[in-house]
Amino acid sequence: MSTDSAAIPAPESSLRPVALVARAVVLETVRRREFYVLAIFMGIFLAGALIAEIVGIENPATGTFILDLGLSLCVVFSQLVTLLTAARQIPDELEARTLHPLLAKPVSRGQCLMGKWLASVFVGVFALGVMLLMGWVPAPKMERYYDLTLLQALVLQVAAFCVIAALALLSSLFIPKMLNMVLLAIIVFKSSTIIGFLQARAAGTALEDVVRWLTGYIPDFSHFNLVQAYTGGVEPVGFETFTLRLAYAAVLSTIYLAAAVWVFNRRTV
Amino acid sequence: MKATARVASAAALALFLVSPILPLQLSTQTVGGGRGDSVEAAEQRNASAFAIILGEFRTNVSDMIFIKTERYLDSGIAYLPHINTDAMAQSGEIETRRRQPAGHDATTCTDPSHHHDHDHDHDHDHDHATSETDHESTDSVAALQRQVEQGLTTAKMREAAALKPGETTGHDHTHEFVDTIIRTAEKDFRGFIGHLERRVKPWRDPRLPHRHTAGTELLPWYRLATMSNPQFVRGYLIGAWWLKKQRTEEQTLEALKFIEEGIANNPNAFQLHLMRGHILRALKRDAEALQSFRRAADLGIAQRPPDGKEGPTWTSYNEDDITAAILLSVFIERDTKGREAALTLAREYRSRMETFPPLDRVIRSLEQPTQTPQGNANASDSP
Numbered sequence: 001m002s003t004d005s006a007a008i009p010a011p012e013s014s015l016r017p018v019a020l021v022a023r024a025v026v027l028e029t030v031r032r033r034e035f036y037v038l039a040i041f042m043g044i045f046l047a048g049a050l051i052a053e054i055v056g057i058e059n060p061a062t063g064t065f066i067l068d069l070g071l072s073l074c075v076v077f078s079q080l081v082t083l084l085t086a087a088r089q090i091p092d093e094l095e096a097r098t099l100h101p102l103l104a105k106p107v108s109r110g111q112c113l114m115g116k117w118l119a120s121v122f123v124g125v126f127a128l129g130v131m132l133l134m135g136w137v138p139a140p141k142m143e144r145y146y147d148l149t150l151l152q153a154l155v156l157q158v159a160a161f162c163v164i165a166a167l168a169l170l171s172s173l174f175i176p177k178m179l180n181m182v183l184l185a186i187i188v189f190k191s192s193t194i195i196g197f198l199q200a201r202a203a204g205t206a207l208e209d210v211v212r213w214l215t216g217y218i219p220d221f222s223h224f225n226l227v228q229a230y231t232g233g234v235e236p237v238g239f240e241t242f243t244l245r246l247a248y249a250a251v252l253s254t255i256y257l258a259a260a261v262w263v264f265n266r267r268t269v
Numbered sequence: 270m271k272a273t274a275r276v277a278s279a280a281a282l283a284l285f286l287v288s289p290i291l292p293l294q295l296s297t298q299t300v301g302g303g304r305g306d307s308v309e310a311a312e313q314r315n316a317s318a319f320a321i322i323l324g325e326f327r328t329n330v331s332d333m334i335f336i337k338t339e340r341y342l343d344s345g346i347a348y349l350p351h352i353n354t355d356a357m358a359q360s361g362e363i364e365t366r367r368r369q370p371a372g373h374d375a376t377t378c379t380d381p382s383h384h385h386d387h388d389h390d391h392d393h394d395h396d397h398a399t400s401e402t403d404h405e406s407t408d409s410v411a412a413l414q415r416q417v418e419q420g421l422t423t424a425k426m427r428e429a430a431a432l433k434p435g436e437t438t439g440h441d442h443t444h445e446f447v448d449t450i451i452r453t454a455e456k457d458f459r460g461f462i463g464h465l466e467r468r469v470k471p472w473r474d475p476r477l478p479h480r481h482t483a484g485t486e487l488l489p490w491y492r493l494a495t496m497s498n499p500q501f502v503r504g505y506l507i508g509a510w511w512l513k514k515q516r517t518e519e520q521t522l523e524a525l526k527f528i529e530e531g532i533a534n535n536p537n538a539f540q541l542h543l544m545r546g547h548i549l550r551a552l553k554r555d556a557e558a559l560q561s562f563r564r565a566a567d568l569g570i571a572q573r574p575p576d577g578k579e580g581p582t583w584t585s586y587n588e589d590d591i592t593a594a595i596l597l598s599v600f601i602e603r604d605t606k607g608r609e610a611a612l613t614l615a616r617e618y619r620s621r622m623e624t625f626p627p628l629d630r631v632i633r634s635l636e637q638p639t640q641t642p643q644g645n646a647n648a649s650d651s652p
Contacts, residue, residue, distance in 0.1 A: 193497040200496040203530055216289020223295050232303020234582060241298045248291040251284060258281035 017107040021115025022122065029085050029123050038077040038127070042134045045073055049138050063142035068231040070135035075157055075227055076189070077131055082124030082161045083184050086168035089116040090264075091177040110261045117165050117257060124161035128154070148236040153226035156242075159249030160224035164188055166256035167219065173263045192222035219252055299500050303582055410600055413593040414547060420586040421506055449475045487511060495531065502538045505531030509544050513551060524548050539568035540587075543594045559601045565594035566618060575623040592627050599631055608635055 029035070049066055057063045093099035102112060132154075167187070171180050186194075195215045202211035223245050226237065236242075418427065451472050457463035466472075473480065491508030495501050505528060512524035525548045531541045546561035569591035574583055595618050603611030612635045619628050 196499045197496050200499055200530075200534075203533065212293065213289050216292045217285075220292050220295075223292065226300060229300045229303060233580075234300060234303040237298075237300055241295075241300070244291065244295055244298065248295060251288055251291060255281055255285045255288060258277065259285075262278060262281075 014111070017105075017111045018115040018118065021102070021107065021112055022119035025085070025089065025116055025119030026122060029119070034084050035081055035123075035127060038081060039130065039134070042073060042077060042131050045070055046134045046138055049140070053138070053140060057140055057142065060142040063140035064231050067136070067139040067141060067145075068228065070139040071153075071227045071231065074128060074131035074135040075225065078124050078128035078157070079160065079164060079188055079221075080185070081127040082120055082164045083168055083188060084181065085123045086116065086120035086165040087172050087181050087184060088177065089120070089169065090172045091180075109264045113169060113257070113261055113264055117162075117169055120165035120168070121158070121161045124165070125158055128157060128161075144233050145230055146233070146235055149226060149230040149234060152236055152242055153230050156224040156226055156245055156249070159246055160221055162253040163219060163221070163224075163249050163256070166253045166260065170256045170260040170263065173260060173267060187219060188221050191218050192220050194218065195220055223248060410550075410597060413597055416589050417543065417547070417593045418510070420589045421503075421510060426507075449473070485511070485515070495527075495534075499531075499534035502531065502535050502541060505535075506540055506544050509548065513548050518552070521548060521551050525552070537568055537572075539565045539572065539594065540590050541565075542568065543590055543597075546594075546597065555601065555605065559598065559605065562594050562598040562601065566591070566598045569594050570618065570621050573622065577622070577624055595625075595628060596631060599628075599635075603635070611635055 049070060052066060057066070090099075093102070099112075103109065107115075164184070168180070168184055171184060175183065195218055198215050199208075199212055202208045229237070237245075449472060451457075451466050451470060452463065453474060454464065454467070457467075459466075488508060488511055491504050491511070494504040495508065498504070509524040509528040509531070512520050512527060515521070525545070528541055528545045528548060531538070532545065535541060542561050542565035546558045546565060549555075549558035549561060569587075572583070573587070573591055574580065577583075577588055579585055579588070599611050599615045599618070602614050612632065615628055615632045615635060619625060619632060622628075
C-alpha cells in the first residue's frame with residue numbers, strides 16, 4: 001500500500017512545488033522597486049484627481065476623461081508589473097545561478113515555470129487591485145456607467161495578465177532580458193496598431209487574406225481592454241463576445257506556456 | 270510518458286496553427302467607445318483644465334487628430350482652447366468662451382465675414398423626438414448634406430476646406446482673441462527661454478488676425494490614423510470629406526476609395542455608407558448613391574433605439590446622420606422613380622421605427638398628390 005502511494009503521487013503533491021515556487025517569486029517581487037515606482041506615478045494621478053474634485057470639474061465629459069485616464073493608468077501599470085516580473089524570472093535565476101539548487105530539489109522544470117507564471121499573474125492582479133484603489137475609487141463618476149462592464153473589463157485584464165506572463169516567460173528563454181522587456185512592451189501596448197497598419201497596407205491587394213491570417217499570430221491585447229467601453233457608458237458585452245475573448249486568452253496562454261515548457265526542458269542551464 | 274508529451278506538443282502546435290481564427294472572429298465584434306467617441310465629448314474634455322495640464326498627453330487617436338487638426342488649420346500655431354487661466358485664477362471661472370466685447374453677438378455684428386459659430390460650438394441640443402420645426406431645414410438634399418457636415422466637422426474646418434493648398438486666409442479675431450499656448454512676451458516669465466521658444470516654434474501674436482491654412486496637409490494624419498486603427502470610423506469620414514472638398518474628380522475618386530476601405534473594415538458603420546452616397550452623388554453616379562443611402566438607412570435603423578432617444582451609443586449626431594440617410598433615400602427615390610415608390614419606401618422605413626417626426630412630415634407631404642411637397646423645390650439641389 002505504502003509502495004503504491006509513493007509511486008503514484010497524490011494530485012496535491014504535484015501542485016505543491018508549483019505553489020512554493022510561486023510563493024518565492026511573490027516574496028521576491030515585493031522587495032523590488034518597480035512596483036513602488038509605478039505606485040508613486042499612480043499617486044501623482046490620485047493627487048491630480050483629488051485636486052480636480054476640490055477645484056471643481058467643468059462638465060461630465062471631463063469627469064469621464066479623468067476616470068478613463070485613471071483606469072487606463074491602472075491597466076497599463078499593472079500590465080507593466082506583470083511583464084517585468086515574468087520577463088525577469090529565468091534570466092535572473094540563470095545570472096544568479098540559483099536555478100541549479102532549485103532544480104536539484106524535487107521540482108520539475110515544468111513545475112518551476114508554472115510556479116513563476118502563476119506568481120507573475122498573481123502579482124499583476126495584486127497590482128491591479130492596488131492601482132484601482134488609487135485610480136478608480138477617487139475618480140469622479142459623473143455619467144452613467146455599467147458596473148458589469150467594469151467587471152468584464154477587470155476579468156479580461158486578468159486574462160491579459162495570463163497571456164503577458166506566458167509570453168514573457170517564453171521569450172525570456174531565448175531573448176536577452178532588456179531587449180525582451182522592450183519588445184514585449186511594444187507587443188503588449190502597440191500590437192493592435194502594428195496589426196492594423198499591416199492589414200491596411202495589404203487591403204485591396206492579393207495578399208489581403210494572407211496578411212490578415214498571418215497577423216492573427218501576433219497577440220492583440222486590445223481585445224482585452226474594455227476600459228473605454230466602460231467609461232463610454234457602453235452596456236456589458238454579450239456572452240458570446242466575452243467568452244470568445246476569454247477563449248482567446250486561454251488559447252494564447254496555453255500555447256505560450258506549452259512552448260515555454262518545451263523549450264525550457266531542452267535548454268541547458 | 271514520452272508519448273503523452275509528444276501528443277501534448279502536437280496538440281499545442283495544432284492550436285497555434287489555427288489560433289488566428291479567434292482574432293479574426295473578434296475583429297468582427299468590436300466594442301465602441303460609446304459617448305467618448307462623440308465630437309461634443311472630445312471638445313469638452315480637450316477644453317478642460319485637466320486636459321490643458323496634461324498637454325498633448327491624450328489617451329486615444331481621435332483626440333490626437335483633433336489637436337493636430339486645430340494646429341494645422343492655424344498654421345501650426347497652438348492656441349489655448351476655450352480656457353482662460355488668468356480668469357480662472359482671479360474669479361475661479363474654469364471655462365470661458367472667447368472674449369467678446371459687450372453686446373457683440375450674431376444679431377449686432379455687421380461684419381458679413383464673421384462667423385459666430387467659430388468656436389466650434391455645435392447646436393445639437395434640439396429634441397429629435399418631439400420637435401418637427403427643428404427639422405424644417407432637412408427638406409432638401411443640400412440642407413441634409415450641410416447638416417451631416419456640421420455634425421462631422423468644425424466651422425474652422427469648413428472654412429479651411431475652401432482654401433487651396435498653400436493658400437492662407439486672415440481671420441480677424443481682434444474682437445474675440447484667443448491666447449496662444451506659448452505666451453506673449455508680456456505674460457511670459459521665462460525671459461530669454463520664452464523668446465527662444467517663440468522664435469523656434471510656430472507662433473503668432475494672438476492679438477493679430479488668425480491665419481488659416483488649407484487642410485490638405487492633414488490628410489496624411491487621417492491616412493496614418495486609419496492605418497493604425499482601421500476601426501477609427503471618424504478618421505475615414507473626415508479624411509474622405511477633406512478629399513471630396515478638393516473638388517477635382519481625381520480627389521473625389523480618391524475619397525471614394527478611402528471610404529470604401531473604411532466600409533471594408535467597418536461594414537456596419539452606417540455613417541460610412543452615407544458618406545459614400547454623398548461622394549457618389551458628387552461623381553454624378555446617382556443610382557449607386559441611392560444604393561449607398563439605402564444601405565446606410567437600413568443599417569442605421571437597425572442600430573437606432575426604436576424611440577430615437579439619445580444615450581451612450583446613440584448621439585444626436587447619429588440621429589442627424591440616420592435622418593439624412595432615410596430622407597435622402599426617399600427624396601432620390603421620388604426623383605428617380607416617382608412619388609408612389611418614394612411613399613412606399615418611406616412607409617416601409619416608418620414601420621420599422623416607433624417615432625421619427627421628420628419622416629412623418631415627408632410622408633404627409635408625399636400623400637398630398639395635388640400639393641407639391643416642400644422638399645420638391647429643393648430636391649435636386651446639387652451637393
